[in-house]
Amino acid sequence: MMAWMKDIAPKVLLRLAVGVLVFFLANIWYVTSGFYKKERVKFSPVARKLDSAFLYGDVVYLGESSNTSFNPWTDTFGYSVSEFLQMYLPQNRVRGVSHDGYHVGLFSQMLGLMPEHWALRAPGFEEFDRGDLDAGGEKTALGSVKYGVNNDNWYKLNDGKLSRKTVVITVNMRSFGPSAMFNGNEASNQQEAIFYSHRTALLNRVFVSLHHYDNRDSREMERAKTQWFRTKDLRLDNSTNGRHYGITHGDLVSKGEECYRHNTVKWWLRDLQRQFAPVSGDADLARVMPMTEAYLKEFAFLLDEENPRVQALDAIVAKCKQEQVNVVFVLLIPNFDHAHRLFGAELTQLMDYNMDFLRKRFAGWEKEYNKGDFKVGYVDVQRAYGDWAGGKHYTDQWYPTEHVDAHIRQFIAKKTADKILEFQYRDRIQTGVTKPMVPEIKPSVNNQPNWNIKMPLADTCLGAWQGFRSKHFR
């Protein structure tokens, strides 16, 4: 051994050991003082909801804004999809965890909070709740309970009656595109995601301090997005002659170029600007233009195996298989209707391609895991509904979101419940409560202006007018 090593190594090792000891002592203080709990709520409010959902839920619905968003002015029936789902599954405890801008990449990380042996469900609520206390479930740093120290305990606890829990993952095709992937908010989403794991509490906090996540700022994200728009080929037939895939647009202004055959989003956007330029003073177009651009940027992409969100789907299935938790993917419907009005088939074909890409994947898993204990299912809302949902069902009329009215939300919940029940019937654990407790919603009734909502501006105006009138027109 070199002389310097003899001198330095013991000193360095001693200090490392002290450092590790201090770290663990600090961790104990950090957790027991309740500081971590507060910090976790501050940095990742969703993590706490997840703890609760995994603690009390038989079906955990992981959703994004489409789960809850409704328009209070016109959508009078303000239940979320997960609330509808609970109505359809009264024998299960459904827990919805949703957050704006979430996506399958985050859902995949959220499954990291799934407790051990969570897959196994007691037949009834009471037994389950008493069970975990009787078992002397070990309290974790997070305040949740690790069920069953080992499998034997678990079986004993539930008298050998097993059932399987289910995770529902909403899949939004738009979130696989560059606009969603390179969103300026993604860094804060990733910061929150640090807490979706059972790591040592202090290590999570250190990761926040040292920004150990995808912390690209909004400028870097914008650059990545622009590069995608500039370089990613949109041609489905892989032809190299500059043509698109055979769609023609007779009315488009093209300044003598075949510019409607768009290879990239960049050129498509350029043509869009040229079309609108001559009529840019038109007030209606001034509103339409940003929406049109948004539809293009959100939906003009092609899915492939390299897409990180596609890989996240694989990770979800792998995790659920490992934990033996059933998983149901709910493939939401994008607003095809508006997309078609704005761009015709040129855009909707791309959207169809992407939807088919996801469908094939889900159908493959459904088939693969049909026979075993662990099951994968998917709800294809578009196919189940028959066709595209009409544009009127979307609560955001000026932006391409998947926020749908109560009619479609209820429909999604019903189809999801059917899929879950299908698994549960096969598992023979149906517990007797079969009648869904869902109120009737008539589409014609819904989507009417909600006159019960108070309009403060109107009231204020009225008040001011009445004051003015009483003062001057007595």
Add this chain to the structure above:
Amino acid sequence: MLFNSVIYWFFLPLVWLTYFVLPAKQRWIWLLLASYFFYGYWKIEFAGLMMLTSVIDWWCGMRVEQDGSLGWKKFWLWFSIGSNLTMLFMFKYLDFALGDSAMVRWMSDHNATAWIVELGKYTIPAGISFYTFQSISYVVDVYRGQEKAEHNLPKFMLYVSFFPQLVAGPIERFGKLHSQLFAEYSPRWEDVRNGFRLVIYGLFLKVAVADNLASVVDAFYSDHTSFTQAEAWLATFYFTFQVYTDFFGYSLLAQGSALLFGIHLMDNFNKPFIAKSIPEFWQRWHISLSTWFRDYIFIPVGGNKRGPWVLALAAMLVFFTSGLWHGANGTMIAFGVAQGFLYLFDRFVFKKLEFVGGHFHDHRGRLPLRRRLWDGFRTVKTGFFFMMTLVWFRSATMDQASEVFGMLWMPGYINCRLDGLVGIAAPTLAHGLQIPLFLCIFLLLDLWVMKDRADVWLGKFSMPIRWSMYVAMAVSIWIWGGAVNHPFVYFQF
């Protein structure tokens, strides 16, 4: 790779251990590979760009040394300077220079020229301003005969790319760094220990102080119009110490990391906020850049030997270039020019008021009260003026800077409420108090307590006290580190 990233804390020990296990003669090759990995980890193509810069400067350095005629020597010198400045211009200033003119739109629509516009929008390679300046200093030193050219290309590449000081300095001179990089060295416990002390103090400044201050500053500058005058003052004050602790912390991390390899980098800061004038301030702030400007611009232009007009011209040129160096933005130029005017004001006007302070010593040889008060006033004035110019430094646009100045000074904005900004940036009371607490600890240490550099100062305490301080700093980094995603301020330059 950032110093305050988890990956760096695996990278550094690995490189360090391997470095000393290898035979002494091959160690520098390992360091070169590690340095390129460190830089390429972020974006591999930028490592290629740095290699290109190194090859050009290495070649030009040799030509400058070997060519007999002065004309050729000058040619190679200017070729090197020109190539470095071209690289800087292409990646840092092209977008700013092109703007959004009709010509740019025309170029974008034509494939033959579209790449120029695209290049301007490309990400700025981290630290390009630092390593190009370091390269330029080498060629100029060879031209002046102060240094011998390095004939071994990989060795020269290591001088340019040595990872602890690669992306944000200190900008080291060839003579000092090169001799240390290739010297026979056996690791010494003193260096390891002192390196560790610098690293932990640097990380404390960056993570526990600067990043927490950034949460308030960022909240204010993201939507300054929704805040009050008092909040504008708070954000301006906090930003002054955010930028200081951020860059000072980085410099200490660089020095500490280099010291583990037995390499002593220069001090980049020397208590700038005790400076009594702007000229003195710049002798204490970002010293490696200030001395670079002094040696390669200020003195060659004429310095202070050729009368006040030449001095004024040289100073303004230096500060204008310094502003431009900080960023391709009107606000940075305004920051530089303002510093130039303040420099001249102190040098020519304020200096004449020295009599106000009276004598330097009383009859017992001590500093008289009047002198102390006057010096105190000058220190506060210098810090205050510097703080004001940082409004340009931090603002995204000139419009924003004007509005913030308006908020700071116009009577119409008078409002003493702080709850809006503090409520957003520090939602809990504990967090709200923690930020000024850390700042006060730092200011106390920096302005009054620490008379030496952190490693020397910490070494003066007995082991229990010293270790208590290490533990306090480590726990502050772990538990109270700022959560705002804020890379080192100077990485963008």
